[in-house]
Amino acid sequence: MTHLAIVILGQGSFNTAQRIKAGLPNSQILGLAGRVTGADVEIAEFGPALRDLYLQNRPIVVVCAAGIVIRTLASLLQNKRAEPPVLAVAEDGSAVVPLMGGLHGVNQIARQIGTILGTVPAITTTGEIRFNFTLEQPPAGYTVRNPQAAKTFMSDLLSGKGVRVEGNAPFLDATRITHDPDGPLRLLITTKDHEPAADELVLHPKSVVIAATGNWSNIPHILAEAGISPLSVAYVAVPETATLSLDFPIRLVPGELTAQHMVYAAIAEPELLGRGDIVIGTAVSPDAVSLIGHKRGRLAVVGLGPGSKDFMPPAVKAELARAQHIIGYFPYVEMAGPFRPDQTAHASDNRVEMDRSRHAFSLAAKGEDVVVVSSGDPGIFAMATAVIEALHQSDDPTWHGVELVILPGISAANAAASLAGAPLGHDFCVMSLSDNLKPWEVIETRLELATKADFALAFYNPISKARPWQLGRALEIIRANRASQTPVVLGRNVGRPGETIIVTTLGDLTPDMVDMRTVVIIGSSVTKTFERADGGTWVYTPRWYE
Ligand code: SAH
Numbered sequence: 368m369t370h371l372a373i374v375i376l377g378q379g380s381f382n383t384a385q386r387i388k389a390g391l392p393n394s395q396i397l398g399l400a401g402r403v404t405g406a407d408v409e410i411a412e413f414g415p416a417l418r419d420l421y422l423q424n425r426p427i428v429v430v431c432a433a434g435i436v437i438r439t440l441a442s443l444l445q446n447k448r449a450e451p452p453v454l455a456v457a458e459d460g461s462a463v464v465p466l467m468g469g470l471h472g473v474n475q476i477a478r479q480i481g482t483i484l485g486t487v488p489a490i491t492t493t494g495e496i497r498f499n500f501t502l503e504q505p506p507a508g509y510t511v512r513n514p515q516a517a518k519t520f521m522s523d524l525l526s527g528k529g530v531r532v533e534g535n536a537p538f539l540d541a542t543r544i545t546h547d548p549d550g551p552l553r554l555l556i557t558t559k560d561h562e563p564a565a566d567e568l569v570l571h572p573k574s575v576v577i578a579a580t581g582n583w584s585n586i587p588h589i590l591a592e593a594g595i596s597p598l599s600v601a602y603v604a605v606p607e608t609a610t611l612s613l614d615f616p617i618r619l620v621p622g623e624l625t626a627q628h629m630v631y632a633a634i635a636e637p638e639l640l641g642r643g644d645i646v647i648g649t650a651v652s653p654d655a656v657s658l659i660g661h662k663r664g665r666l667a668v669v670g671l672g673p674g675s676k677d678f679m680p681p682a683v684k685a686e687l688a689r690a691q692h693i694i695g696y697f698p699y700v701e702m703a704g705p706f707r708p709d710q711t712a713h714a715s716d717n718r719v720e721m722d723r724s725r726h727a728f729s730l731a732a733k734g735e736d737v738v739v740v741s742s743g744d745p746g747i748f749a750m751a752t753a754v755i756e757a758l759h760q761s762d763d764p765t766w767h768g769v770e771l772v773i774l775p776g777i778s779a780a781n782a783a784a785s786l787a788g789a790p791l792g793h794d795f796c797v798m799s800l801s802d803n804l805k806p807w808e809v810i811e812t813r814l815e816l817a818t819k820a821d822f823a824l825a826f827y828n829p830i831s832k833a834r835p836w837q838l839g840r841a842l843e844i845i846r847a848n849r850a851s852q853t854p855v856v857l858g859r860n861v862g863r864p865g866e867t868i869i870v871t872t873l874g875d876l877t878p879d880m881v882d883m884r885t886v887v888i889i890g891s892s893v894t895k896t897f898e899r900a901d902g903g904t905w906v907y908t909p910r911w912y913e
Pocket of ligand 1 (some may be wrong): 673674741742743744745746747748749777778779780783826827828829858859860861862863883884885886887
């Protein structure tokens with residue numbers, strides 16, 4: 368069991384949390400800031416932090432009343448298959464209650480914690496109690512081919528029906544399921560592509576290893592010919608330099624992959640099926656399969672949004688949860704945390720985008736799961752472009768073989784616009800005013816044309832110590848073609864501590880009102896304002912022209 372998050376709300380629970388942590392290496396204590404001292408990680412607010420952990424699929428123990436945990440997670444409890452283990456433990460350690468995650472090992476964790484705290488866990492799952500095992504959740508390495516039948520099968524077993532156990536699954540020895548040669552039920556453990564009959568449950572052990580030096584697209588065909596279920600494939604080993612996409616887990620093998628050799632190396636008692644450049648080997652059980660090479664690495668460039676976790680997409684949260692390495696500009700790496708002890712944060716200074724990108728590829732090419740973080744959207748003046756540029760510059764096939772994904776985020780202009788109303792409600796133009804990476808003349812030309820074209824404008828990187836005069840010059844160009852009454856929105860630190868939104872006009876705007884943490888929005892000729900009930904100002908650009 369890995370990376371258990373032990374959440375506590377007060378110092379009174381710290382002792383129990385520490386006892387659990389001492390017994391379960393890899394676990395972390397998360398304590399409410401201001402209420403708990405000595406926690407590994409501080410959390411600002413209980414509800415959002417608990418929901419984040421849940422969405423990250425972390426096993427969670429909360430040392431508090433079960434009801435509090437249930438109410439806090441209630442809105443997320445739709446999908447039984449996606450739920451991580453969640454347990455409530457009494458403050459004094461006298462009770463351990465597995466609440467959710469029945470299909471993901473919650474009872475096993477409850478038993479472990481019960482042993483640590485010297486108490487009997489409140490396990491209520493019938494199958495578990497009788498057989499020490501449930502078919503709805505076979506151990507890692509086994510897949511139920513007909514999961515829709517598992518529930519009835521398990522109830523039949525519980526009602527006392529005998530079962531013929533056929534095939535080899537060492538894990539069954541540790542359960543209380545016994546073979547009954549005359550039983551009406553049949554539990555079949557096989558790598559073969561067997562269509563289950565009524566009263567039959569088929570478990571496919573992931574004990575088939577394929578080594579392929581070419582012709583990958585033939586793999587499904589060869590498996591079908593051999594009558595092997597794709598669900599039995601543990602992995603396909605291919606040369607590290609192969610670029611391909613397959614529906615199976617892939618292991619990349621550095622150096623030369625001789626199929627025969629690799630399959631023999633991979634498994635204990637191979638039964639080999641040779642097909643030229645594709646060789647299939649079957650081990651006695653999933654436990655006997657040893658891993659060769661490394662998995663395909665993944666590199667995700669993610670947008671954290673403007674700041675607050677509430678505006679971070681769930682897909683980005685999930686990506687951060689699976690990451691082994693987190694790379695980025697240090698304030699953003701901090702924004703993406705906190706991280707588990709098994710995750711490595713590589714925070715760097717600004718302006719080293721290409722170094723960061725190359726570092727990310729070199730880790731991912733070795734099989735690591737890497738996340739590169741940007742604030743806002745990663746494709747807007749941010750890391751996605753640098754990462755793809757680094758890939759374009761490289762002819763290393765192992766870099767090109769990395770699974771590269773870009774996950775979008777809410778950009779500063781969107782976030783700022785939403786706070787003011789809808790100033791970008793019609794055609795708009797996004798520009799970076801930084802002349803670090805493009806000549807100033809290009810910026811001037813674009814400003815002039817965009818203003819003449821009556822786009823609403825959103826400026827990123829509007830000003831900095833190294834670029835003090837550029838914004839003033841930009842405003843001169845804009846004022847030549849836009850009325851001084853044009854509404855302007857200044858969003859500073861949007862979604863972050865110290866957030867401010869200022870609504871002003873083009874005539875009143877001066878560069879000293881703006882800094883590098885501000886996004887500047889300038890309305891078009893039709894952008895309107897009116898007073899809000901709270902005394903502020905709504906700004907919007909209508910969808911139509913008069
Ligand atoms: N990828 C980011 C933009 C990076 S460029 C995004 O999509 O938002 C950096 C500029 O973005 C800053 O100079 C500022 O103009 C703007 N910016 C980024 N985050 C901001 C925030 N939280 N509030 C206001 N402006 C922000």
